[in-house]
Every structure is written in structure tokens, then in C-alpha cells.
Amino acid sequence: MEEVMLKGLIATSLLLYSGSSYAKAPTKRIYSQSTEKVSYAISKFNTQDNFTIAKIRYSPAQPKQGDKVTVLIELSTDFESNKRIKSGVTAVVGGQKLKLSRRAGTLWTSLPITVHQEGKLAVEVSGYLEDIEANKxxxxxxLALQAEIAKLTAEHQxxxxxxxxGQLQAVLESKLAQKVDLENMIEASKRPITQKTDTLLVLKQDAPNTTYPNLTGCVPDAGSVSGGTEVVLSGANLLGTTSLQIGETVIEESQMVVGDGEITFTMPGLSKGIYDIILNKQVAGQSVNTILHNAYYAGDISSVGSSGPVAFAGYPKTTTSEVGVMLDGSMSYGAPGETLFYDWSVQSRPVNADxxxxxxxxxYGTATPTFMAITEGTYVVSxxxxxxxxxxxxxxxxVTIGPKAGISVVPSSIVGTFTKDKPYVGMFKICNNLEQDGDYQVYLKDIVLLIGSNRGTILRNSCLSFQFISYWKQDGLYSSIPVVMKTPQAFATKIDLSLYSGSEPTLTMHTVYNEHQWMGETNVEMIxxxxxxxxxxxxxxxxxxxFELRNRSSLEIYVSTPxxxxxxDGTSGVFEMDMGSGVVVPAEGSADVYLKVKQNGNFGVRNSSSAMLTWNFSSLANNSVSTVVETQKLPSLYNPSKLLDFGDVEEGATSAPLVINIMQDFYSLSTGQWLTEVEDVDADLQGCFEADGEFWPGFPFSVGNNDKISSSSIDIRTYFKPYIDGLCEGSLAxxxxxxxxxxxxxLKGNGIIP
Incomplete structure (x- = not known):
């Protein structure tokens, strides 16, 4: 089919222009031989293995707006042009066709083009074959037709x-139409053999310029969904703006008043939500746009009261999936002396988010909580x-959530307090989310690691937790913790560390997990x-x-309410803390409290539940606890028991140990983040079995799939030491x-007489 089309195209073009007084009439022999030669050459390239575009490069490699860019194209082929068939390359960048020439062998270069549009420009490159005689x-x-057009143009003038x-005008228009057709025929006679696409990233021109538009603000930044609000956009180089786009609505040039530094227009009716504003402008024949992200919110806007407090949710934030970012409502204000409570909520989510x-x-409830999400996209927070x-x-x-980073470090900043008597103890985590193991290094300047090494390897798709200590400095400490990874990809970041010199909260809440297993901090606010x-x-x-409440003061503290x-996360009725008539935390002492998880609570479709625990202590303690607790539905056991059979052992001897590992022995699939603990053991050893003393490392010990415990399950070694001849049976529950x-x-073993 392609052969027929090629013959038709060449034949049509030759017949069309053979009648021109300035055209050389081709012979049937030339036409026949040329098409056969092209068809034969193409038959050798039925796959792209013999003729491919190996590389597309750019000079400069990372251009900015206004730079001249040269495109370099390298072919990979064993075909060399001959007297009848030649190969060639075409290229288009951002819709602009390039002028290319062969430099050496398989290398082609373009004449420089000036790029004006920032962002990603599509690059399309094609390799082709064509018949030399037919093209000639x-x-x-x-050329003959162009000469005839030039002559007619002069006569017409x-x-x-x-x-x-008028007669000359008609003939001239006919010839111009023929010229366009002929140029199209020349282009169509090139037989594409291979194609390759790429992307050229053009960076924003950050230096001051008088060419490219830039939007900096929108006043007001919120209005009614019904529209009608007069809006002023501020920026630079705005003259020449052709249109604005807000959602699906386009504001044409005739609908706005454009100055060099501002644009005034009436906001149309919009659906509820937050919108980017996209400005379009023509620069040197290229369409250039600039975007003011999250510029305008359309909602149910009511009038502002003059006597109430004023909320300011802070500036837009960006982060990556599963990495928290701090919101900042600290610029909100009320009347002098008023204490404000901050109510944050998520108003809208990406369409594919839960x-x-x-x-x-x-x-939560404070001016600077942390926001975290998994699904990429933009979230509106009020x-x-x-x-x-x-x-x-x-x-x-x-808050705009980007793709999950290949390597992530959380948190991005740590703020705390240390005293002369007690240093600051904190923690952070490095996650390798890639499919290869990676080597890391943590630079220790103002900290000492308690848990974790300053260099090592993080396995693929896993995390390492670190605990550190930083000693008191009279003027506080404002530093950073640099983290670097060289493999599987280059990565460097730093954790901002701000520690204030002062006194710690009077009353704190701590975990009491087994100290041999727990990794990191115990203070729940630090966790x-x-x-x-x-x-x-x-x-x-x-x-x-x-949990444990610890009192640092010299007076006892009474906590009356849970x-x-x-x-x-949409769940309910899962957590409860029964404190009876209250808890007394003795001076410089501690008191235990118990958080209950109820098995008949509403765990939702994910079989997990998260809740913000907020505890306002008495005025004597003068502080509070606000943190998130999380629990899960536990997995089922695939077998209720496992026999440990020691076989025959000589009387008075000790068998080789058999190892108990609850995770391996009773859980066939341990996915997800879940946690429980062994709270008790019923040991019936019958005098002939032994276990690791008092079941090292002591009870209770944690079992589960949580990254905050050092082992998924502690191994317990059991032994058979018969003192009688015959069968001995016991159990561990x-x-x-x-x-x-x-x-x-x-437990089962058989004692025998040697």
C-alpha cells in the first residue's frame, strides 16, 4: 500500500509540473527506476534495527527562555546513501520545524532556534529514505515555478x-497554490523509516527581562461561585496578552484591560474549588504562557465580620507523597489578649484520592500542624x-503532593527544647523507595547518633530509623543534619534542626514498649x-x-479527664481511655494509663483507624499533648498450634535447641503496619523442658510488622533435658x-537410657 502511495505521489507531482514552461519533463524510465529503487531500499528496512535514531542531544543541555538551542541527532545505521537512494532526517521542536544538515557520517545538526516557552517542549525526529533523481x-x-512566480509578481506590480x-492576479494565485502543493509533494515523497520522540526542558528565565510575562498576584484571591468579582492580576511584561484561562473558561483579550504591570477583568462563574490562572502571549511568533498556581478560590464566600478574629491559612505548600509538610496559620489574629483555637480541615482532594x-x-488545633497525603494532586485546606x-x-x-520521592527523609525539620540538665533526644527516618539497595551517609556535626550508623546501606523499598542526642547550648542550636545517598541515585538533603534553650514541658506522655525492641524516641510528641x-x-x-505520664515538677499533678x-480517616468508636476518677502523677514521678482499642469499633474498609489524641492537662502542668495514634485489625492465625518435637535424647543430656518465632510460626502473610504484644505466657515444662531463662528479653515483647520495633519477633530457644526414661510432654501457651x-x-521429647 505504501509503495502504491509513493508511486502515486511522485507521478502526480511530475505530471502536474511537466506542463510548466520552466519545468523539465521527466521520462517514464526515470520515474519507473526511481520508484523501484526506493521500494527495494525500503524492503531492506522492514524493522528499525538497521536504521534507528540513537541519540537526541541539545546545546545547551538545559536552556533558559530566550536561549538559542542547537539540536544534534545521531543515527545508528549500516546503510550509506548511494547514487540513487539517500537517507535524511526531519525534526520538529515545540511545533517548529528545524533546518537540518549532515555534519559527519551519521551526525545531523540543526540551525539554532530561539526557545521562548518555558516547560517541556515535545521533540519529534524522523529518519527517511528518498530517491535522489525523483527529488532532484x-x-x-x-525552482522553475518559483522563478515563474517571481516574474509574474513583478509584472503584476x-x-x-x-x-x-486582475488576470495576472488570478494566474499568480494559481501558481502560488501549485507551489504549496509541490512543496507538500516533496515532503510526502520522503519515506519514513524510524521515529523517536523526546522532551526538551526549557527553564524559566530568572534574570530580569522585558520580554516574558510573569504573574505575581491576584486580588482578591477568593470570590463567589456565581462570579462577577472584579479581579486584578499583577505581574510584569503583560502587554500583548492574548487570553487568560481559568479552569475551562477562556477570557479573551477584548474582555480585559491590559497594562504592562496589571490586568483587570471580571471573574466568570466557576465551580467550587481553587484555580490556576494561565496567561497566554505571543513572543516572536511562539505562544508563551505563564501560570499563577492556586491563584483563586471560588466558594460560598460570605461577608467578613468586623468584630471576629481573622484566619490566614498561610501560603501554598508543596511536598511529595507520604512526606509531611508544616502548615502555617501563625499570621491569624484576634483581639488583644484573646487565645485562639485553630480548626483545620481538608476541603477538596484530587479526583482519584480516597x-x-x-x-x-x-x-492539630494549633497554628502549625503537619499535613500528609499519599495520592498525588492538589488539596485545598481551610x-x-x-x-x-x-x-x-x-x-x-x-498543598500540592508530587510523586513519591525515590529517596525521602522525614521529617524535613525538627524543633525542640533542651535544658542544661537534660539534652535533646530526637529521631528521623531515611527511606529508600527504589528497587535497588542504596548507600547513605549522615554527617554528624551537632548530634551524636544513639541508634543507627552514620553510614551504611538501606535495602530497597525499606526505611532506617535513627535516634540522636544533642547537648545543651546556652543560646540554643540552629543547625542542620545533612543526609547524602550516592546509589542507586544521587541524593542530598538536610534536616533543619532548631533547638531552644529552656525548660521542658512539666508533664509528658511516653510509650513503655520493651526497651530491647523499641527503636527511637519514647516521648509520643517526638515520635x-x-x-x-x-x-x-x-x-x-x-x-x-x-503509656506513662511523667511529671518533672516538684508538685504532684492531678489529671482529671481523659x-x-x-x-x-472516617472511622469511629475505636479508641477509649478509662481513667475512672482521674490519675495522680506524683512529683518527679510517673503514672500508668492504658489506651483501649475496641474490637467492635468501625475500622472502615482499610481495617485500620487513625485519630488525633488531644490531651489538655491541668493549669499546673501548663501544657498539652496532641498527636496521632494508629491501630489495625490484626491478621488471623493460619494454625492454632505448632508441635516442638525433640525426639530421643539421652537421660541427663541436653538437646539441641528448638526455636520459637511467633511471626514465622503463626503468620502466613504479615502485610501492612500492625502491632501487638505477648502479654502473658502459661508454661507447663514438666521439669524436663527449659526455655531462655525468663524468656529473654522479658515480657511483654512486641510482635508485628511495624518499623518501630527492632525485630518482627524475638526468637526464644527451648531445650529438652530428660531426667527420666520415657516420654515427657509439656506446653508453652x-x-x-x-x-x-x-x-x-x-512440647514433646523421649528420654532414653544411654
């Missing part, structure tokens, strides 16, 4: 007789502040810097997680929180 004939016909001038996506944690009697109108900001606080899960009965739980039925290890 077509090019000669084109000199002619004064209107009738003759309805409960987007968590506001680590300081802030309302309360003064106790009145509330503000909502203020909106956005929240890098994630949620894990709580024991449930399977078919309620479970408890023990914490509040604000669910942040482990009670796990959240499970009604203990897991069982029957």
Missing part, C-alpha cells in the same frame, strides 16, 4: 490596466480560628515528628496499650493482646 526532478520543478492586473485522604497531624465566643470566616490554602504513634491492634477482643479522640485464644506450642 521535483526540486528543479519547484508594474501593470496599471485594471483588467490585465474521600478520607489527607491527614492533619502533629499539632482554617477557621475561634476566640471562644466568635469565629473567623474560612481562609484557604493548598509524631516522623509519623504516627503505633497502638496494639485487635482481632477478636479488646486490647490495651500502656484525652479527646478526633478521627481523621502465649497470650497475645487482641486475641482471645492463646497460641500453643506443645
Amino acid at each position: 526532478t521535483l526540486q528543479e520543478s519547484l 508594474r501593470e496599471t490596466d485594471p483588467v490585465k492586473k 474521600p478520607a485522604e489527607g491527614q492533619i497531624t502533629n499539632g 482554617l477557621v480560628v475561634y476566640s471562644g465566643t466568635t469565629q473567623s470566616k474560612p481562609s484557604w490554602t493548598t 509524631a515528628n516522623s509519623g504516627v504513634v503505633p497502638v496494639n491492634g485487635v482481632y477478636d477482643e479488646d486490647s490495651l496499650t500502656k 484525652p479527646d479522640f478526633t478521627y481523621i 502465649f497470650k497475645l493482646r487482641g486475641y482471645q485464644t492463646p497460641i500453643l506450642y506443645p
Whole structure:
């Protein structure tokens, strides 16, 4: 089919222009031989293996707006042009066709082009074959036609007789149409053999310029969904703007007043949500646009009260999937002396996000909580502040979530307090989200690592947790923790570290997990810097997680009310803390409290639940705790018991140990982040079995798939040491929180006389 089309194209062009007085008439022999030669050559390239575009390069490699760019194209082929068939290359960048020439062998270069549009420009390169004689004939016909057009144009300009001038005009237009057709025929006679696409990234011109438009602000930045608000865009180099685009609506040039530094227009009706504003302008024949991200919010806007507090949700934020970013409502204000409460909420999410996506944690109810989400896209977050009697109108900001980083470090900043008597202890985490192991290094300047090494390897798709200590300095410490990875990809970042010299909170809440297993900080507010606080899960009965309240003061503190739980993922009725008539925390002492997870709570479709635990202590303590706790439905056991059979052992001897590992022995699939603990053991050893003393490292010990415990399950070694001849049987039964039925290890051994 392609052969027929090629013959038709060449034949049509030759017949069309053979009648021209300036064209050389081709013979049938030339036409026949040329098409056969092209067809034969093409038959040798049925696959792209023999003729491919190997590389596309650019000079400069990272151009900015206004730079001249040369495109270099390298072919990979064993075909060399001969007397009848030649190869060639065409290229288009951002819709602009390039002029190319062969430099050496398989290398082609373009004449420089000036790039004006920032961002990614599509690059399309094609390799082709064409018949030399046929192309020569077509090019000669084109040259002859161009000469004829030039002659007719001159005659048309000199002619004064209107009738003759009109006749010449008609002939000239006919010839111009023939010229366009002939140019198209020449282009179509090139037979494409291979294609390659690429992207040229043009950076924004950051130096001051008088050419490219730039938007800096939109006033007002919010209005009613019904439209009608007069809006002023501010910026630079705005003259020549051809249109604005807001969502699906286009504002034409005739609908706005354009100055060099501002544009005034009436906002149209929009659906509820936040919008980018895209400005379009022509520069040197190229379409150039600039975008003011998250510029305008259309909503149910009411009038502003004069007596209430004023909320400001802060400037737009950007982060990556699963990495938190701090919101900042600290510029909100009320009447002098008023104490403000900050109510943050997620107003809209990307279309493919879960309805409960987007968590506001680590300081909910305060001016600077943390926002984290998984699904990429833009989230609209609102802030309302309360003064106790009145509330503000909502203020909106956005958080844009980018793709999950190949390597991530959380948190990005650490803020804390240390004292002369007690250094600061903190933690951070490095995650390798790639498919290859990676080598890392942490530079230690103002910190000492307690858990983790300053250099090593992080396995693919895994994280390492680090705990560090920093000693008191009278004027505080404002430093950073540099983190570098060289493989599998180059990566460098730093954790900003701001430690203030002062006194610690009077009353703090701590975890009491097994110290041999727990990785990192125990203070729940410090744990929240890098994630949620894990709580024991449930399977078919309620479970408890023990916490400790510590009092640093010289006076006892009475905590009369339990914490509040604000669910942040659509679940409900999962967490509870029963404190009876209250808890007394002795001076410079501690008291235990127990957080209950109820197995009949609403865990949602993900079988997990997260809630903001907010605890306002008494005025004597003068502080509060606000952090996120998370729990899960526990996985089922695939077998209720596992026999440990020691076989025959001589009387008085000791067998080789058999190892108990609860995770390996009872869980066939341990996906997800879940946690429980062995709370008790019923040991029936019959005097002939032994286990690791008091079950090192002591009870309770944690079991699960959580990255905050150092081992998924502690190995316990058991032995058979017969003192009688014959069979001896015993058992070990482990009670796990959240499970009604203990897991069982029957023990069996046979003593024999040597």
C-alpha cells in the first residue's frame, strides 16, 4: 500500500509540473527506476534495527527562555546513501520545524532556534529514505515555478490596466497554490523509516527581562461561585496578552484591560474549588504562557465580620507523597489578649484520592500542624480560628503532593527544647523507595547518633530509623543534619534542626514498649515528628496499650479527664481511655494509663483507624499533648498450634535447641503496619523442658510488622533435658493482646537410657 502511495505521489507531482514552461519533463524510465529503487531500499528496512535514531542531544543541555538551542541527532545505521537512494532526517521542536544538515557520517545538526516557552517542549525526529533523481526532478520543478512566480509578481506590480492586473492576479494565485502543493509533494515523497520522540526542558528565565510575562498576584484571591468579582492580576511584561484561562473558561483579550504591570477583568462563574490562572502571549511568533498556581478560590464566600478574629491559612505548600509538610496559620489574629483555637480541615482532594485522604497531624488545633497525603494532586485546606465566643470566616490554602520521592527523609525539620540538665533526644527516618539497595551517609556535626550508623546501606523499598542526642547550648542550636545517598541515585538533603534553650514541658506522655525492641524516641510528641504513634491492634477482643505520664515538677499533678479522640480517616468508636476518677502523677514521678482499642469499633474498609489524641492537662502542668495514634485489625492465625518435637535424647543430656518465632510460626502473610504484644505466657515444662531463662528479653515483647520495633519477633530457644526414661510432654501457651485464644506450642521429647 505504501509503495502504491509513493508511486502515486511522485507521478502526480511530475505530471502536474511537466506542463510548466520552466519545468523539465521527466521520462517514464526515470520515474519507473526511481520508484523501484526506493521500494527495494525500503524492503531492506522492514524493522528499525538497521536504521534507528540513537541519540537526541541539545546545546545547551538545559536552556533558559530566550536561549538559542542547537539540536544534534545521531543515527545508528549500516546503510550509506548511494547514487540513487539517500537517507535524511526531519525534526520538529515545540511545533517548529528545524533546518537540518549532515555534519559527519551519521551526525545531523540543526540551525539554532530561539526557545521562548518555558516547560517541556515535545521533540519529534524522523529518519527517511528518498530517491535522489525523483527529488532532484521535483526540486528543479519547484525552482522553475518559483522563478515563474517571481516574474509574474513583478509584472503584476508594474501593470496599471485594471483588467490585465486582475488576470495576472488570478494566474499568480494559481501558481502560488501549485507551489504549496509541490512543496507538500516533496515532503510526502520522503519515506519514513524510524521515529523517536523526546522532551526538551526549557527553564524559566530568572534574570530580569522585558520580554516574558510573569504573574505575581491576584486580588482578591477568593470570590463567589456565581462570579462577577472584579479581579486584578499583577505581574510584569503583560502587554500583548492574548487570553487568560481559568479552569475551562477562556477570557479573551477584548474582555480585559491590559497594562504592562496589571490586568483587570471580571471573574466568570466557576465551580467550587481553587484555580490556576494561565496567561497566554505571543513572543516572536511562539505562544508563551505563564501560570499563577492556586491563584483563586471560588466558594460560598460570605461577608467578613468586623468584630471576629481573622484566619490566614498561610501560603501554598508543596511536598511529595507520604512526606509531611508544616502548615502555617501563625499570621491569624484576634483581639488583644484573646487565645485562639485553630480548626483545620481538608476541603477538596484530587479526583482519584480516597474521600478520607489527607491527614492533619502533629499539632492539630494549633497554628502549625503537619499535613500528609499519599495520592498525588492538589488539596485545598481551610482554617477557621475561634476566640471562644466568635469565629473567623474560612481562609484557604493548598498543598500540592508530587510523586513519591525515590529517596525521602522525614521529617524535613525538627524543633525542640533542651535544658542544661537534660539534652535533646530526637529521631528521623531515611527511606529508600527504589528497587535497588542504596548507600547513605549522615554527617554528624551537632548530634551524636544513639541508634543507627552514620553510614551504611538501606535495602530497597525499606526505611532506617535513627535516634540522636544533642547537648545543651546556652543560646540554643540552629543547625542542620545533612543526609547524602550516592546509589542507586544521587541524593542530598538536610534536616533543619532548631533547638531552644529552656525548660521542658512539666508533664509528658511516653510509650513503655520493651526497651530491647523499641527503636527511637519514647516521648509520643517526638515520635509524631516522623509519623504516627503505633497502638496494639485487635482481632477478636479488646486490647490495651500502656503509656506513662511523667511529671518533672516538684508538685504532684492531678489529671482529671481523659484525652479527646478526633478521627481523621472516617472511622469511629475505636479508641477509649478509662481513667475512672482521674490519675495522680506524683512529683518527679510517673503514672500508668492504658489506651483501649475496641474490637467492635468501625475500622472502615482499610481495617485500620487513625485519630488525633488531644490531651489538655491541668493549669499546673501548663501544657498539652496532641498527636496521632494508629491501630489495625490484626491478621488471623493460619494454625492454632505448632508441635516442638525433640525426639530421643539421652537421660541427663541436653538437646539441641528448638526455636520459637511467633511471626514465622503463626503468620502466613504479615502485610501492612500492625502491632501487638505477648502479654502473658502459661508454661507447663514438666521439669524436663527449659526455655531462655525468663524468656529473654522479658515480657511483654512486641510482635508485628511495624518499623518501630527492632525485630518482627524475638526468637526464644527451648531445650529438652530428660531426667527420666520415657516420654515427657509439656506446653508453652502465649497470650497475645487482641486475641482471645492463646497460641500453643506443645512440647514433646523421649528420654532414653544411654
